[in-house]
Amino acid sequence: MENVGQDRLIAARYRLLHLLGQGSMGTVWAAHDEVLRRQVAVKGILRPPGMPDAEAEQLRERTMREARAVAALSHPNLVTLYDVVQHEGDPYVVMEIVPSRSLGEVLQEQGCLTEKQGAAVLDAIAAALASAHRAGITHRDVKPGNVLIADDGRVKLTDFGIARNVAEATMTARGITLGTPAYIAPEVAQGGDVSAAADRWSLGATMWAAMAGEPPYVGKNVMQTINAVINGDVPVPAGAGRLAPVISGLMRKDPTERLSLVDVRKQVYPLLPEPGTDAFEIRESVQVPIVVRPKPKIEPDAPLADDPGPLPFLVTRPTAPPARRGRVATAFVLVAAALLFIAGSGGGFALTRYAAGASLLPPTEQTLPTLPTLPTSATLEPRTASAVLANGEQGGKFTLHVEKSWSTYAEQRAGDQRLPASAMVHFVSGSGAYEVTVQRFPEYYPKRDIKLYTAGVQGRWPGRFFGGEMVPTPDLAGPRKEASVQFIYKTVEGDEPTALRRSHFSRVLPYGNDLWVVEVVVPTEQEDEARARLFDAIASTFAPV
Numbered sequence: 001m002e003n004v005g006q007d008r009l010i011a012a013r014y015r016l017l018h019l020l021g022q023g024s025m026g027t028v029w030a031a032h033d034e035v036l037r038r039q040v041a042v043k044g045i046l047r048p049p050g051m052p053d054a055e056a057e058q059l060r061e062r063t064m065r066e067a068r069a070v071a072a073l074s075h076p077n078l079v080t081l082y083d084v085v086q087h088e089g090d091p092y093v094v095m096e097i098v099p100s101r102s103l104g105e106v107l108q109e110q111g112c113l114t115e116k117q118g119a120a121v122l123d124a125i126a127a128a129l130a131s132a133h134r135a136g137i138t139h140r141d142v143k144p145g146n147v148l149i150a151d152d153g154r155v156k157l158t159d160f161g162i163a164r165n166v167a168e169a170t171m172t173a174r175g176i177t178l179g180t181p182a183y184i185a186p187e188v189a190q191g192g193d194v195s196a197a198a199d200r201w202s203l204g205a206t207m208w209a210a211m212a213g214e215p216p217y218v219g220k221n222v223m224q225t226i227n228a229v230i231n232g233d234v235p236v237p238a239g240a241g242r243l244a245p246v247i248s249g250l251m252r253k254d255p256t257e258r259l260s261l262v263d264v265r266k267q268v269y270p271l272l273p274e275p276g277t278d279a280f281e282i283r284e285s286v287q288v289p290i291v292v293r294p295k296p297k298i299e300p301d302a303p304l305a306d307d308p309g310p311l312p313f314l315v316t317r318p319t320a321p322p323a324r325r326g327r328v329a330t331a332f333v334l335v336a337a338a339l340l341f342i343a344g345s346g347g348g349f350a351l352t353r354y355a356a357g358a359s360l361l362p363p364t365e366q367t368l369p370t371l372p373t374l375p376t377s378a379t380l381e382p383r384t385a386s387a388v389l390a391n392g393e394q395g396g397k398f399t400l401h402v403e404k405s406w407s408t409y410a411e412q413r414a415g416d417q418r419l420p421a422s423a424m425v426h427f428v429s430g431s432g433a434y435e436v437t438v439q440r441f442p443e444y445y446p447k448r449d450i451k452l453y454t455a456g457v458q459g460r461w462p463g464r465f466f467g468g469e470m471v472p473t474p475d476l477a478g479p480r481k482e483a484s485v486q487f488i489y490k491t492v493e494g495d496e497p498t499a500l501r502r503s504h505f506s507r508v509l510p511y512g513n514d515l516w517v518v519e520v521v522v523p524t525e526q527e528d529e530a531r532a533r534l535f536d537a538i539a540s541t542f543a544p545v
């Protein structure tokens with residue numbers, strides 16, 4: 001994104017005053033609307049690195065449509081999107097600015113909410129979602145980081161940038177799903193569509209966290225969290241008091257059984273603070289004993305608010321903007337919708353993993369439990385899955401022998417300067433220690449070869465890739481452009497002394513014009529044992545259908 005200088009005028013109307021927040025996804029500014037003479041927030045999002053210009057243009061058009069849909073929303077508990085403007089070829093989002101803290105920040109400060117505070121938040125967000133759902137818009141990422149507690153006590157839901165109008169699907173790939181692992185609905189975590197019912201689950205999970213002081217599902221890594229959401233029992237709300245039945249009603253595994261937003265508000269109504277009072281106001285003159293639960297222990301990879309934080313927010317010490325530099329991007333996307341293009345058919349976990357450039361596996365050796373016993377060929381069972389891109393192309397079905405209990409997740413990766421777009425299917429053990437990945441590059445040939453693939457893999461691990469020699473391996477039955485190979489490479493994740501070392505067994509299989517890759521990832525400590533017990537036993541069973 002372009003860094004904009006202080007007092008710069010955007011679209012001959014919005015004068016940027018000072019920086020509110022910035023990160024890898026973009027920059028947020030406090031600004032002054034010189035036409036209506038009011039304070040606003042201006043935000044722009046950087047397109048994903050390596051995205052071709054043509055794809056960025058298509059993405060910009062799609063997200064402009066979504067911004068128009070979100071701009072149609074008007075509700076006291078929603079942060080209002082005022083305007084979307086073009087300035088020097090780049091779009092900027094202009095939104096209401098609310099001096100506030102996020103619910104996530106409030107929970108870090110006080111540990112959890114009181115019953116009245118919880119009732120106020122639950123009623124407000126239920127009302128906000130009901131308004132959006134009536135307009136055909138789902139939020140897709142309800143969580144504490146996207147709930148704002150204003151300085152005057154108002155509660156607002158923000159960051160609809162990844163929502164989409166379900167009536168405007170002409171340019172939106174089917175099956176794209178997003179979310180934060182600890183708050184994502186079970187059906188979405190498995191790659192299903194995001195619906196209004198999924199928002200209701202996320203609302204319940206958010207309130208679970210608000211009343212307990214920690215998320216309802218806390219794993220040692222993202223993989224364990226997702227497994228718990230899908231396969232684990234729904235935990236009983238902790239510390240929720242009379243809000244517990246409402247939270248449990250929202251967090252039903254079956255979407256059709258979840259409590260409606262109308263019923264949520266009816267049940268919460270008797271618990272709301274007295275009209276005209278602020279549930280979050282601290283009154284020093286009233287001596288009331290306060291019981292504060294200890295702050296929750298946050299895991300190193302626990303999901304926080306999206307960088308650069310919930311929009312809008314206000315900092316106490318304005319930071320002078322950096323000097324204007326040369327343009328580094330040809331197109332922006334609006335409010336995190338850039339992630340929509342790269343998400344593909346995978347669940348919210350797959351999106352989070354790809355966007356962060358993180359592994360499916362634990363980030364450090366310290367987070368790994370005692371390594372379980374490796375499975376044997378006797379416990380492997382045939383599984384059928386599809387590695388298909390969201391553009392409707394066909395031919396991605398395959399079979400593979402994998403442990404029956406392992407979870408399956410789909411992912412779609414956008415192409416970059418090294419490799420074209422691909423579809424992936426992950427099979428991951430419950431502990432997260434072992435992973436089998438099937439990756440398919442449609443129409444890889446005749447423009448590319450295996451050497452280009454291996455160079456692309458190495459490019460993903462600059463300075464931390466330790467590759468082995470490629471050796472021949474049995475070819476798939478059918479036409480192919482070159483001979484199949486396999487190789488082993490090792491990667492190092494994290495910093496010493498807690499760096500995580502993984503060994504990757506990779507079998508690269510040309511098939512027609514496609515390139516298939518079957519990869520088994522294990523802790524390096526088990527490399528020798530895993531070669532026969534996992535890689536040879538699993539990779540040899542792979543076959544396109």
